[in-house]
Amino acid sequence: MKKILLIDNDTAQCEQLAAQLGEQGYTVCCAHSSVEGRKLALAEKPDAIVTEAMLETDTAGFELVYQIRDERTDSRYREIRHTPILLLTGIDQHTHFRFSLNEKQSYLPPIAGMLSKPAQLDTLLDKLREMVG
16 A cells, blocks of 8 residues: 655645545545654655645745755655655645746756646546556
8 A cells, every 4th residue: 555645734635635545545644734744754754745835834845845855865854855746736826826847947856746726636646646656
């Protein structure tokens, strides 16, 4: 069973999505802040991470991704740095800024993708299958 870490400060939405993914055969754990998310990622070593970009701050989710992707040999996240990460976010609705996943046009660290909220469950499931099999 593949383990997914959901990180979203909207507790109800996170729990609802966890239940839906659980019904699809995933083991899911939820975190409601970037701090809690980093701790759970290190403890649980999930097969994939799905995070909101806007957690405690408008950029906390991005900062979380940068920390996990840290390439330094002494990084505390070295064991999970290659874990696929999906941004499931409403940031474009709040900021009206469009993000590009084109590596030549993006300042984002490598991620598996970005979906805007509210994402269709089928779309999310397709993306998770692509990420973790």
